[in-house]
Amino acid sequence: MHRFLSKTLAAGLLMVSGQALSAPPPVYRQEVVVAGSPFQGVHGLALDGKGHLLASNLLGQSVHSIDLASGAVSTLVGPPLGGADDVTLGPDGSVYWTGFFSGRLMRRTPDGKTHVLAKDLPGLNSLAFRRDGRLYVTQLGRGEDALSEVDPSGRKPPRRILSGLGLLNGFEFGTDDKLYGPLLMTGRIVRVDVDTGSVETVAQGFELPVAVNFDSRRENLYVVDTMRGELVRVRVATGDKEVVAKLPTGLDNLTVGPDDQVYVSNMVDNDIRVVNPADGAIRPLVEARLSVPSGLAVAPDDPDESLYVADVYALRRVGGRDGKISQTTRVLSSRMTFPMHVSLGAKHVVLSSAYLGQVQVRDRTSGEELRTISNTNGVQGALELPDGTLLVAEATTGKLVRVDAAEPAGTTVLTEGLEGPVGLVADTEAEEPGVYVTEVRSGRVTRVRLSDGARRTVAKGLKAPEGIARHPDGGLIVAEVGRKRLVRIDPATGRSTVIASGLRIGLPESEGLPSGYLPTGVAVGASGTIYLSSDVESALYRFVPEAGKAQP
Structure with a gap:
């Protein structure tokens, strides 16, 4: 009986990614996880x-x-x-x-x-x-x-x-x-x-x-x-x-x-x-607690919703509920790249950095560096697929590329023609596995099919979308940096709902830096709490769903 219920529940969750989300999204309460700083890494x-x-x-x-x-x-x-x-x-x-x-x-x-x-x-x-x-x-x-x-x-x-x-x-x-x-x-x-x-x-x-x-x-x-x-x-x-x-x-x-x-x-x-x-x-x-918080990730099975924060000059573990920093891996004194994006596989943490032009795979338990792959094509989001291959977004070329699980790391192009791909989130449990991509220059969220690279526009008309994450109900949570807001997108209909606006995100573009260079990160815990990084304030926020309250 319990096994049957588990299978039924799992099937329902799998189906939601292909259906319109009928229930209206909840009202969210914004809270500070880690307070900000006047700097984004201080130097001279x-x-x-x-x-x-x-x-x-x-x-x-x-x-x-x-x-x-x-x-x-x-x-x-x-x-x-x-x-x-x-x-x-x-x-x-x-x-x-x-x-x-x-x-x-x-x-x-x-x-x-x-x-x-x-x-x-x-x-x-x-x-x-x-x-x-x-x-x-x-x-x-x-x-x-x-x-x-x-x-x-x-x-x-x-x-x-x-x-x-x-x-x-x-x-x-x-x-x-x-x-x-x-x-x-x-x-x-x-x-x-x-x-x-x-x-x-x-x-x-x-x-x-x-x-x-x-x-x-x-x-x-x-x-x-x-x-x-x-x-x-x-x-x-x-x-x-x-x-x-x-x-x-x-x-x-x-x-x-x-x-x-x-x-x-x-x-x-x-x-x-x-x-x-x-x-x-x-x-x-x-004093400060974070440096340049960018990409975020949270394990879906973590009841404490401990966040991995790509802090550019460090990789930090931050308690999503209490804001305590429990672990810091520092650049220079370790072999870690300068992390700007972070994603989690079953056993690995994947970091990517346009700063150094690298993708790095590290062991989630020990923190040991397992692989470092050079990529000087404006590498943005990167994630590990179930078969161990990596999928990497190249902002400069507009391509999504696969990187072989085995060494030497050969690459193949999954799709190209994207306009400033930045954020990636997997949809591998669907009948036709795919990945969602934010395109910062075109203002689109695109789904790319993993079997052949075929693309489908999920949403358009956004302004500089960067970080993206999947909600437990199948919805997509996107940092729409150009409008300083957080939106929820129905992947079946493309309908978007504003979760929060007037956010302190999105430093201006600078000469010599690609669009979305410092990504605004988004992660969602199993509780439905949404986490957001602020590059403007070097802070970390959460948006907690209010029980019994829904948007009209």
Whole structure:
């Protein structure tokens, strides 16, 4: 009897995906799971000498000002112009910053006007002024490894000085007018004569040094080693090293005040801490719980509705009911990719990242990395099919591709002609198994049949749909980012119902980034509770169905 009832219930659930959903959707109550942050991963730092710390926010496309007395954060330059990897102040008080994705060098003059000084510099990363007012920048990543001089006024084109240094990151000039900085690839701190191009080693033996700054006497360099989570003091004259403080891994940059207090940013924890090098004491200046929450997944059989959150700089497990973060796997200190989407298979977690151009399969129990597949075609959503193959959305090519379960990982095109595919959710239990895809540029939700790649438009007229998930009743829950709302779509009729509107989702598109680059994630628990990530607020929300209440 029980077995019969179970089979009947299962059959009913399978049938619902092919039928119109007759019952009206419930009314939902919006609640905060994890409160937000002013940053989406904090990077370069600079003191303005007026009681404020400037902080660059690459993925949030902003430059911020932080009151050192209160820790209050304000936005100096907002998206999309403020996409800064590093930030510094010029001799006249202008603020300069580098656009890693846009390839633009930007300047905000004291009168509040913003200017583009240079462009077409992919991977633009660190910058610093020499005492004579000359400005230098590095490019690293995106196929570049170079040091160049740029005109602070923007009148002259950039002049490349050196290439192939080994990824020169956060640097500063000494009193000898030579550049001091870390080489990521070799674990060294070097001294560069920008006039002759000569390079000397100052200190070595670091795991992954990412930035340096001088102390107030200009005799010592403070170095952050992101892999070890260490703040290290280096005696420039001898190269001797001393660990000043142990911090969490994921450190990105630093700056040193006239009182020798060291301000350190951490992109994984999305925070800024202040270290007193005299005793190693650490205090928070700006705190956060999430960094860049994007893709979401929840196991359908999990009664606690524990969420997997692709937080770009970390993969986190978050309690859907209590918001507690129970597990964090950090980038750089592990072999994990920079996760932007996440999906769950029976035994595996699948991560995908357009940031690094990778799809990664990890063991759900141990967290062990099992496979990493390169994909530089703007990879978005990825999921594992029951036979172990992967299905991957390529935003750049408009294709859905299958990746073989066995190595070497061969690929075949399931379908093409999609317009900015972003989110994927499987419909493999149907009579004709398929997958639903959100197309961010066309505004469609499309069903693709797995047997032959045949496509059917489920819904159209949406504006920038990104995250998608299936409700237990068979409905599709979609983050319609362009209209700042969450909608429920009947997969049989295409009829949509608004669940919530006026949401804080959808950072503006930025030059150098594909549409839907930072996806707004959606997941649905077995209880019918809907979970949503906010890229604008770096927050996590849930929408709880109100018992006995239905929409008209």
